[in-house]
Amino acid sequence: MKLTRVFIYLITIILISSCSVNKAAKYLKEGETAEENYKVTLPFEIRNGYIIVQANIKNKDYNFILDTGTPSLVSKKLAEKLNLKIIDSVKASDVFNQKQANKYTKIEKVKIGTLDFVDTVALINDFNSIPMWSSLNIDGFIGANLMQHAIWDIDFGKKQITITDNESKLNLPKEIIENKLFIGVAGVPSIACKMNGKKVWNFTVDFGYNGGIVMPFTEFEKQIENGQILDFKKFKTYATVGIYGGQDVKRESYKGTINDIEFGNTTLKNEKVYSEQYLGKRLGSAFFSNYRVILNWNSKKIKLIETNLE
Structure with a gap:
């Protein structure tokens, strides 16, 4: 039986007490851009399927993963180097539901391109102790709580990002795919879509996942039983990597083709999907890599432009 290795990143705030969660959620709404009436364009690179951008903090450039599926993070090493002040802590869990206390800090200014994001709250995490993450040579994650304060135009074809406050x-x-965004804790966006006619809610728009479309495991099996998915393969997945490390627990997984995915005002045909036990549904960077993607937290819209139509 075929075994495959899939690398996943996901961190979410979990309930410890109403006080701690409400306090963390309040902090993660903070921040803004120092400028108004702006349009800034900068390049990015792809490493192992992840978008890497440079961010300047205290007059020095650092490498960050652009990740809509998480709050912002800085490495423990970078937090110590910058002498960042701890303002509080909260427990957070990764894809395996492993829980750890994460301290968080407020960064006075993060410059991306020529644009200053001020008063950004970021979790401090020792993710570089995990070989998979240390191999990427990154200093942190630009998360949804920072990104929500601007409109982001991510062009995979040109490998450039444009940030603006006016779409x-x-x-x-004129030819554009559009869908509604639902905004969760820390500004993390999600969408709903229909898969072979069945509506599925809360697909995380997750640029911190380097795969494609992840469909709910139970829904995938249900559609197989109903004869709606005929083109599929079943196998085992192992060594998935979360923010706190990996687990060598084998899981049942599927790869298959969905005939119709209704994505907002458009129906996507014959899309490849992946499904794994206990792995949450999401749309990753491999799916978005064929598009120019506009994320607008104010209008709560995601827009996709096929790169071959521009």
């Missing part, structure tokens, strides 16, 4: 400044074509 009319973007040169958008």
Whole structure:
């Protein structure tokens, strides 16, 4: 039987007490841009399927993963180097539901391109102690709680990002795919779509996952039983990596093709999907890599432009 290795990143705030969660959620709403009426464009690179951008903190550049599926994070090493002040802590869990206390800090200014994001709250995490993450040579994650304060135009074809406060400044074509965003804790966005006619809620828009479309495991098996998915393979997955490390527990997994995915105002045909026991549903960077993606937290819209239509 075929075994495959899948690398996953996900961190979410979990309930410890109403006080700690409410306090963390309040902190993660904070922040803004120092500028108004702006449009900034910068390049990015791809490492192992992850978007890497440079962010300047205290006049020095650092490498960050752009990750819509998590709050912002800085490495323990970087937090010590910058002498960042701890403001509180909260327990957070990774993809395996492993829980650890994470201290968090407030960064006075994070410069991305020529744009200053001020008063950004970030968790402090020793993720570089995990070989998979240390091999990427990153200093942190630019998360949804920072990104929610601007409009982001991520062009995978040109490998560039444009950040603005007014969508009319973007040169958008008439042919566009559009869907509604649902905004969760720390600004993490999700969408709903129909898969072979069945509505599925809360697909995380997760640029911190380097795979494609992850479909709920139970729904995948149900559609197989109903004869809606005919093109699929079943196998075992192992050594998935979360923020706190990996687990060598084998899980049942599927790869298959969904005939119709209704994504907002468009129906996508014959999309490849993945499904694994206990892995949450999400849309990762491999799915978005064929598009120019506009994320607008104010209008609560995600827009996709096929790169071959521009």
